[in-house]
Amino acid sequence: MLLRLLRRPPSSSSPPVRANGSGARIPDPRQSPARVAQPTKSKAAATDALAACDLYNEAARLHGWTVCHSLTPSRAKRLEGRLGDIGGIEAFKRALSAIPRDPFLMGRTRPRSETERPFKLDLERLLQTGGNMGDVLARLIDAAGEAAPTSSGSHSLQPNWWQINPMAPRQFPRAAWRQLIKAQPPGVWSREMCGPAPGTDGCLVPPDLIRELQLSSTGASS
Helix, strand or coil, X not given: XXXXXXXXXXXXXXXXXXXXXXXXXXXXXXXXXXXXXXXXXXXXXXXXXXXHXXXXXXXXXXXXXXXXXXXXXXXXXXXXXXXXXXXXXXXXXXXXXXXHHCCCCCCCCCCCCCCCCCCCCCHHHHCCCCHHHCCHHHHHHHHHHHHCCCXXXXXXXXXXXXXXXXXXXXXXXXXXHHHHHHCCXXXXXXXXXXXXXXCCCCCCCCHHHHHHHXXXXXXXXX
8 A cells, every 4th residue: 555655646736847957857837827927117208207307306496496305106107197298308398498487386476365375386286287277387388489599599589588498598509509699799798698608607608619609708709
């Protein structure tokens, strides 16, 4: 009886095995449990969401908005979705550029009562699509398009445009800077049209263009 038990073949419920090169017996992969497919995540979308958050925080510190200290998974997913809705990171930059011209979003609108606090923008409000504020990003992108500088020189720009729309100088083409500077009276630097003069704090002109045109603090070629 004991010998018959020892020679008894393995149970049919045991998975079949096969030998590898070393003689060891390993499970047959055809009998292994099916692998669960893991969802893939777009690295580009995640990267853009982080970049958008950084851009927002940079503007928030400059203008006194609420800084986003933690990009939680749910917030990141929300930001990725909104970037997809509006057309990507460049559209997000245009939206940010229009905020300083919006009195309410900048907190300059007087509260309706003495107990009501002035509005202070945060990332959640910026991503909002419903409620009284509607689709905030879409509205800002439309506003940015109406005020965006072009390469047509000073004819399309209002005085102090670089203060009204602080993000606009970053979007201003290099060729447009050259045309705008050359349109100014010789030897005179127009702060209203060109921002702080070369060699002073806050100059907006690309450094390589300053070198190319050999601009001095007066705006004249040295």
